[in-house]
Amino acid sequence: MTDSAAPPEPATEAPIKTRREQIYDVASRLFSERGYHATSMRDLAGELGMQGGSLYAHISGKEDLLIEIVNRAARQFDAALFTLRDAPLPADRKLREAMQRHIRVVADNMESATVFFHEWKHLSPTAYARVTAWRDTIDIFYRELVSQGIDEGVFRHDLDVKMTANLILSAVNWTYTWYRPGGALTPRDVAEAYAEMLLGGLRASDGG
Amino acid sequence: MTDSAAPPEPATEAPIKTRREQIYDVASRLFSERGYHATSMRDLAGELGMQGGSLYAHISGKEDLLIEIVNRAARQFDAALFTLRDAPLPADRKLREAMQRHIRVVADNMESATVFFHEWKHLSPTAYARVTAWRDTIDIFYRELVSQGIDEGVFRHDLDVKMTANLILSAVNWTYTWYRPGGALTPRDVAEAYAEMLLGGLRASDGG
DNA sequence: CCATCCCAAACGGACGTTCACTTGTCCGCG
DNA sequence: CGCGGACAAGTGAACGTCCGTTTGGGATGG
Numbered sequence: 001m002t003d004s005a006a007p008p009e010p011a012t013e014a015p016i017k018t019r020r021e022q023i024y025d026v027a028s029r030l031f032s033e034r035g036y037h038a039t040s041m042r043d044l045a046g047e048l049g050m051q052g053g054s055l056y057a058h059i060s061g062k063e064d065l066l067i068e069i070v071n072r073a074a075r076q077f078d079a080a081l082f083t084l085r086d087a088p089l090p091a092d093r094k095l096r097e098a099m100q101r102h103i104r105v106v107a108d109n110m111e112s113a114t115v116f117f118h119e120w121k122h123l124s125p126t127a128y129a130r131v132t133a134w135r136d137t138i139d140i141f142y143r144e145l146v147s148q149g150i151d152e153g154v155f156r157h158d159l160d161v162k163m164t165a166n167l168i169l170s171a172v173n174w175t176y177t178w179y180r181p182g183g184a185l186t187p188r189d190v191a192e193a194y195a196e197m198l199l200g201g202l203r204a205s206d207g208g
Numbered sequence: 209m210t211d212s213a214a215p216p217e218p219a220t221e222a223p224i225k226t227r228r229e230q231i232y233d234v235a236s237r238l239f240s241e242r243g244y245h246a247t248s249m250r251d252l253a254g255e256l257g258m259q260g261g262s263l264y265a266h267i268s269g270k271e272d273l274l275i276e277i278v279n280r281a282a283r284q285f286d287a288a289l290f291t292l293r294d295a296p297l298p299a300d301r302k303l304r305e306a307m308q309r310h311i312r313v314v315a316d317n318m319e320s321a322t323v324f325f326h327e328w329k330h331l332s333p334t335a336y337a338r339v340t341a342w343r344d345t346i347d348i349f350y351r352e353l354v355s356q357g358i359d360e361g362v363f364r365h366d367l368d369v370k371m372t373a374n375l376i377l378s379a380v381n382w383t384y385t386w387y388r389p390g391g392a393l394t395p396r397d398v399a400e401a402y403a404e405m406l407l408g409g410l411r412a413s414d415g416g
Numbered sequence: 417c418c419a420t421c422c423c424a425a426a427c428g429g430a431c432g433t434t435c436a437c438t439t440g441t442c443c444g445c446g
Numbered sequence: 447c448g449c450g451g452a453c454a455a456g457t458g459a460a461c462g463t464c465c466g467t468t469t470g471g472g473a474t475g476g
């Protein structure tokens with residue numbers, strides 16, 4: 001049961017979210033604000049107007065929450081970046097686009113992104129290993145992008161590939177610490193400014 | 209035979225650390241590896257070969273450890289950067305030097321730096337406010353550096369000051385996530401490569 | 417009537433911290 | 447030389463509290 005004839009289907013026409021979804025949302029917020037271990041199930045339940053034990057009708061346990069939040073964040077990054085992987089674009093354009101998408105994922109999911117960057121250490125070994133492997137693929141994505149750019153002659157030939165990828169990742173990932181949705185800057189603004197600085201450099205071209 | 213000749217005074221000439229210092233050191237490591245709330249006083253004591261309660265002969269409580277670790281890290285950044293504040297250097301040289309010192313502090317104190325970046329949220333309001341204020345001063349330091357560079361004509365005049373400072377801070381701060389002391393790269397290597405990329409840009413200069 | 421949602425209470429265990437007590441070492445004094 | 451007190455360091459058990467989780471039962475509504 002509980003699979004084919006499940007009438008409590010989320011009515012897609014209404015903004016109504018499953019109780020389960022609400023729990024994930026609030027958990028994302030609390031985990032990002034206070035951290036995973038500093039958030040108790042009773043805190044979480046309280047924000048949803050219920051008792052601690054009642055949560056267990058909807059989820060299987062605390063770590064289930066963390067795993068789901070982290071996995072969703074990872075899936076967002078995947079969805080954003082991996083269509084770009086083999087896109088027929090020059091490397092500078094591709095870098096611009098990748099940074100824009102990457103920053104947009106962070107900006108549109110500040111809470112889960114924060115949880116993703118801060119709390120993944122607390123996952124059980126299996127989920128921990130999965131996240132580590134996933135991070136490597138993102139790393140490789142940017143390294144390949146840089147390599148491609150060097151081969152094409154778009155990027156300087158004396159770049160260190162790993163270090164360059166690290167620098168790019170620093171820029172896009174660190175946004176979770178300072179970006180404020182609803183402020184003056186859109187994710188696109190940030191990405192454009194960053195890409196412009198990274199590609200063209202900070203130094204004045206004339207210089208006198 | 210635990211400590212044969214432990215002088216009651218902290219003999220500053222010997223590499224002997226007081227028990228208190230040892231506690232801070234181990235706490236830095238554990239807090240950075242597992243996080244503040246996921247480290248118990250009994251864990252900490254166990255690593256030092258003693259019982260949980262024995263810690264309280266040397267420290268006043270768990271939060272005392274966190275405050276001290278975070279404060280020490282902050283002091284290191286201060287000491288490294290604030291002599292540069294009014295140094296008579298062109299902005300590009302000053303940026304190089306600042307990045308090098310900043311990264312060196314992170315690299316030489318990976319554990320406390322990690323605690324500093326991850327666990328400061330868990331400080332009590334007073335200490336929390338102090339760290340927040342401190343972060344602002346670092347932010348201002350880099351903004352002033354960028355401003356100076358623009359005024360001098362060393363940096364591009366169309367740079368957004370805040371965004372540029374953010375980009376620089378991203379690069380130097382994010383090193384705590386990937387740098388490995390004892391590896392092939394010295395802090396200087398990283399800083400030089402980063403500064404070179406930031407100042408000169410990734411794009412090939414010839415390119416037709 | 418059944419299913420869903422939630423409450424209220426309880427569970428064992430881990431937490432930070434306290435405390436009376438032992439241990440080992442040094443020092444002054446006869 | 448031996449004794450006794452001071453002292454710092456560590457033990458191990460206990461404290462109250464909070465934790466994640468389980469359970470049995472009560473309301474509500476198709």
